[in-house]
Amino acid sequence: MPAGAPAAALRRLDLDGLRGFAIALVVVFHVYVGRVSGGVDVFLLLSGFFFIGVLIRNADRPAASLNPWWPLWRTLRRLYPTLVTVTASCAALALLAAPQLRTVEMAEQLLASLLYLENLKLTRKAAEYGAAADDISPLQHLWSMSVQFHAYLLAILVVAALGWVTRRAGAAAGAVARAALPLLTLGVAVSFGYACWLHDRDQVANYYSTVSRFWEIGLGGVLTLVLARHGTRIRALPDRAAGALAAAGLLLVAATGLVFDGAAEFPGPWTLAPVGGAALVIIAGGRPGAATSFLESRPVLFLGRVAYPLYLWHWPLLIITTNMVDSRRPGAVLGTAIITGSLVLAWATHRFVETPLLQRRGRPAVGEPVVAQALAGLRGHRPAQLRALAGVGVLAVAGICLAALPYSRAETARYAGVTPDPATHPGARAIVGAAPAGVAPFPPYLILAEDSDRVGRAGCIAGAEYPEDFIPTSTRSGDPCVFGDPAGDRTMLLVGGSHTQQWFDALDAVAKRHGWRITVRIRHGCPAAVGEVPGRRHKCRTWNARLLRHIRDTRPDLVVGTTTRPRPDAVGDYTPRAYIGFFEELAELGIPFLGFRDNPWSRDAEFRNFESSRCVVAGGDPRSCGPERALTLSDADSGARALSRYPGTLALDFSDILCPDGTCPAVIGNVWVYRDDDHLSPTFVRTLAPELDRRIGPFLDGLATG
Incomplete structure (x- = not known):
């Protein structure tokens, strides 16, 4: 040797x-x-x-x-x-x-x-903040094989x-x-x-x-x-x-x-x-x-001997099985069955796949014609x-x-930005009429998590993974990040995070109708605020400081954002003090503000998020699968109360549509309400456009003529 x-x-x-x-x-x-x-x-x-x-x-x-x-x-x-x-x-x-x-x-x-x-x-x-994907995947354990x-x-x-x-x-x-x-x-x-x-x-x-x-x-x-x-x-x-x-x-x-x-x-x-x-x-x-x-x-x-196939088998069996029985963790009996099944499959894979296909010859010599x-x-x-x-x-x-x-991506592109036929999939329009029974929810569940709005597809949103000083100024096609009616003489500026962005498609339709331009300063995970917002895992001070400078410099005719968020470890929603600080800054500048109350998040009694659509696809009822209103929304809208102190503001609360009788269905009018655990699906938001116009049209017209 x-x-x-x-x-x-x-x-x-x-x-x-x-x-x-x-x-x-x-x-x-x-x-x-x-x-x-x-x-x-x-x-x-x-x-x-x-x-x-x-x-x-x-x-x-x-x-x-x-x-x-x-x-x-x-x-x-x-x-x-x-x-x-x-x-x-x-x-x-x-x-x-x-x-x-x-x-x-x-x-x-x-x-x-x-x-x-x-x-x-x-x-x-x-x-990626707010990535519309499951937290636990049947294949995520394979990260170690990649490493x-x-x-x-x-x-x-x-x-x-x-x-x-x-x-x-x-x-x-x-x-x-x-x-x-x-x-x-x-x-x-x-x-x-x-x-x-x-x-x-x-x-x-x-x-x-x-x-x-x-x-x-x-x-x-x-x-x-x-x-x-x-x-x-x-x-x-x-x-x-x-x-x-x-x-x-x-x-x-x-x-x-x-x-x-x-x-x-x-x-x-x-x-x-x-x-x-x-x-x-x-x-x-x-x-x-x-x-x-x-x-x-x-x-x-x-x-x-069977360690490798056992490692590969046990996790997907655990995740798929718990999904089948709609449980977060298996009990002792189910857990033992999962382990037993994993051992049997690991032995069979080792015996009939791994061992027969091993390369048994040693390293070839220099110049040996191995091929x-x-x-x-x-x-x-x-x-x-x-x-x-x-x-x-x-x-x-x-x-x-x-x-x-590639197939999934093709399906995603096929449904991108599509508003379904109101005769079969009325969505929010069902508040003034019935939706036909026996119709599958829109869009197909395969691409629900990828359901996207126009501003997101254009690339005009700052993701949480980008530096705080990153501000998109043009679309992926090279056009400016201006939406609504680009020729309009009034400008509304959308600010905050993904919970402002989710309303974009409906706002875009209303803005076009009333001759308003839309510009955006949205960063995922960064609600518009002055100071820290409890529970945020992203640092947003630099972003929000730049946002306020932008508002002072450009003087938009209207700023649009959110007014509430769920309490981190308690029932109901509230308006953080940092939000109110932002409202005060706008009031001092004399800039009107339109604020959306946050939608109900899908949380259970232990304040753990879940996806209501998964429950429906697994065989559950759309109504019982949705979140309970009382767990994420308070009796009164604190955002409306906060905005009432300032002139030129309008508070919007769509909980009457999202939660018509104390529960917040996963499907309304044959359209998925949520694309994940806490974001509304853009398709559903597009069906809300007529109702949004009814509620804010007079406000916009008043600002335009005031």
């Missing part, structure tokens, strides 16, 4: 067992506890320990090919067939048994999962480059290992420091980031190299000491989920608990002891032909899944 190279790994049954123990923690905590256990962090460490070690051992063999395609191909052969099998099966199950999961978001996650982009997708989704694949790809390229450089330089045997150790140690240190820094700034991005997570995988590689160089010293430890080391490590891994909420803490400094515990087990070397005996027991080793050998091996060799056919089938199924997103 070359000096300094990682030793060829003897079979470490205890580490197979550690993988099995980690997956057991992941599954049990997900199903019964609803928390992150740290088991995934153990997976990442073990993957780096084995994968990076194999890469470096091969690169330090002078005769081995350095072509990066071969380790990538071997990795894909091991991971991708199982990934496609599980994701395609779950998509089919969701289509058949959980119609509330038939969304564009699900199609996006299918694509992100199969292209190893799920962690990036979830990071982007979390950055792992990104790290693998980086390791393959870097080790291949090190191998090429050392061979060109004629370096001594083991040169790749010697060069890789300081480089990998530096990468681990930088990644860990970044994870600690980002933890206090954006924990969601931190949790999913490949950069933040790399240190866990890289540390496994460092352990491989260090043990290869200094393993004799560790092997000199007495069995009792090594056994105590393994027991302490196993205890750390087991206790992590009980002590920490991994979603809130990992991969920051507290991740050293599960990762450090796993490292102690690795360092202990599988020496005799209670911990090793436990890890090498048959049940735990079985879990280790020609493979093609020759197909001729007259039935097992090889069957494996090739299965590979084609895997790619075909993956292609079908990937096609779901």
